[in-house]
Amino acid sequence: MADEVILLDYWPSMFGMRTRVALEEKNIKFDYREQDLFNKSPILLEMNPVHKKIPVLIHNGKPVCESLIQVEYIDETWPGGNPFLPSDPYQRAQAKFWGDFIDKKVYGPTRLIWGAKGEEQEAGTKEFIEMLKMLESELGDKTYFGGETFGYVDIAMIGFYCWFDVLEKCGNFSIEAECPKLIAWAKRCMKRESVAKSLPDSDKITKFVPELKKKIGIE
Amino acid sequence: MAEKEEVKLLGIWASPFSRRIEMALKLKGIPYDYVEEILEHKSPLLLALNPIHKKVPVLVHNGKTILESQVILEYIDETWKQSPILPQDPYERSKARFLAKLVDEQIITAGFVSMARADEKGREALAEQTRELIMNLEKELVGKDFFGGKSVGFLDLVAGSMIPFCLERGWEGIGLKVITEEKFPEYSRWVKNLEKVEAVKDCIPPREKHVEHMNYMGERIRSA
Numbered sequence: 001m002a003d004e005v006i007l008l009d010y011w012p013s014m015f016g017m018r019t020r021v022a023l024e025e026k027n028i029k030f031d032y033r034e035q036d037l038f039n040k041s042p043i044l045l046e047m048n049p050v051h052k053k054i055p056v057l058i059h060n061g062k063p064v065c066e067s068l069i070q071v072e073y074i075d076e077t078w079p080g081g082n083p084f085l086p087s088d089p090y091q092r093a094q095a096k097f098w099g100d101f102i103d104k105k106v107y108g109p110t111r112l113i114w115g116a117k118g119e120e121q122e123a124g125t126k127e128f129i130e131m132l133k134m135l136e137s138e139l140g141d142k143t144y145f146g147g148e149t150f151g152y153v154d155i156a157m158i159g160f161y162c163w164f165d166v167l168e169k170c171g172n173f174s175i176e177a178e179c180p181k182l183i184a185w186a187k188r189c190m191k192r193e194s195v196a197k198s199l200p201d202s203d204k205i206t207k208f209v210p211e212l213k214k215k216i217g218i219e
Numbered sequence: 220m221a222e223k224e225e226v227k228l229l230g231i232w233a234s235p236f237s238r239r240i241e242m243a244l245k246l247k248g249i250p251y252d253y254v255e256e257i258l259e260h261k262s263p264l265l266l267a268l269n270p271i272h273k274k275v276p277v278l279v280h281n282g283k284t285i286l287e288s289q290v291i292l293e294y295i296d297e298t299w300k301q302s303p304i305l306p307q308d309p310y311e312r313s314k315a316r317f318l319a320k321l322v323d324e325q326i327i328t329a330g331f332v333s334m335a336r337a338d339e340k341g342r343e344a345l346a347e348q349t350r351e352l353i354m355n356l357e358k359e360l361v362g363k364d365f366f367g368g369k370s371v372g373f374l375d376l377v378a379g380s381m382i383p384f385c386l387e388r389g390w391e392g393i394g395l396k397v398i399t400e401e402k403f404p405e406y407s408r409w410v411k412n413l414e415k416v417e418a419v420k421d422c423i424p425p426r427e428k429h430v431e432h433m434n435y436m437g438e439r440i441r442s443a
Contacts, residue, residue, distance in 0.1 A: 064313045076309040089297035090283050096290045
């Protein structure tokens with residue numbers, strides 16, 4: 001019996017991108033369904049009644065919510081190919097720590113950079129750079145966060161790359177100047193088919209942000 | 220020659236996050252050294268081991284540091300295979316992780332805010348929000364002794380340490396009735412089951428001291 005995999009997603013979401021990349025990495029055929037977050041569909045509300053958020057992964061009718069949980073689910077359900085997480089428990093714990101760090105510390109400041117003004121925006125920019133530097137320090141001179149193979153932390157972070165352009169414009173700073181190794185890492189990731197297929201062009205995101213601001217009522 | 224296992228846990232007696240680690244270690248019969256930290260005076264060791272978040276719990280296993288309570292629980296489960304706490308099936312695992320995240324992000328926030336609000340109307344509104352969130356756990360418990368099925372699992376430790384043995388103590392302190400047996404029969408049955416498990420029972424903070432502490436925490440938030 002063939003697997004039925006559906007992904008409810010929103011094209012600019014860096015969280016949705018994680019799941020897209022994970023599915024592509026494992027060569028899993030899936031039905032991508034674009035959602036309108038300003039007019040949520042019945043299937044979204046049915047499959048994620050608790051949060052009503054994307055991405056939602058629906059595998060043979062059963063929903064899996066939360067992007068990093070989805071990435072792990074994909075790794076466990078389709079174990080072929082390169083595992084996203086190492087087999088050593090300590091290294092797995094490290095990877096999960098950094099995935100959690102990205103969710104808790106990196107995402108928040110980005111909203112202030114494109115969504116706020118003045119002092120708030122400046123504070124967001126400062127915080128964001130600080131967090132990126134921590135990530136860069138963790139990356140060191142490795143090819144990917146996990147070492148030689150593309151994995152969980154890379155998947156957790158790469159979606160932010162297509163947002164870098166608009167963040168730099170809004171916050172008036174250069175990420176490459178602050179974190180050159182991180183940019184080099186991102187460019188390496190972009191060479192992977194799974195990533196190139198899953199991330200929208202930077203300029204699409206840059207054009208989209210002012211529209212988004214209007215839609216949610218901030219100028 | 221067998222290498223001696225060195226397991227050290229930095230925790231705080233009132234923290235549900237460190238209590239759940241103690242429960243897991245006890246469940247699996249793992250001996251450990253416990254270091255009590257003080258919220259207002261964190262030790263140089265804690266700050267060195269967790270410079271980014273500066274929080275407990277911190278697990279040190281043979282010199283390796285593991286941070287973040289849910290990550291620590293998974294590490295413990297993968298390292299010591301007896302009395303497994305995560306389900307085997309990937310879908311069941313994803314459900315357990317999803318609900319654990321709900322506990323540690325939305326339920327804890329709504330719960331603590333309900334305690335911190337000075338006005339009765341505000342408290343009741345937050346209490347209602349918290350009830351709605353906990354209803355997701357209530358539904359999950361139907362037909363089960365524990366979230367883990369017949370035995371205590373990952374979600375039991377996360378939700379147990381947080382709700383009956385932390386938030387409820389806070390609500391008790393301010394006289395706010397959030398969970399009733401009438402509205403939450405499965406939850407109430409589950410708590411009674413939990414209290415019978417030695418590894419859980421032995422790791423619950425002492426009630427009176429805890430209620431007092433939660434009142435103090437509420438005050439702190441209100442005056443902040």
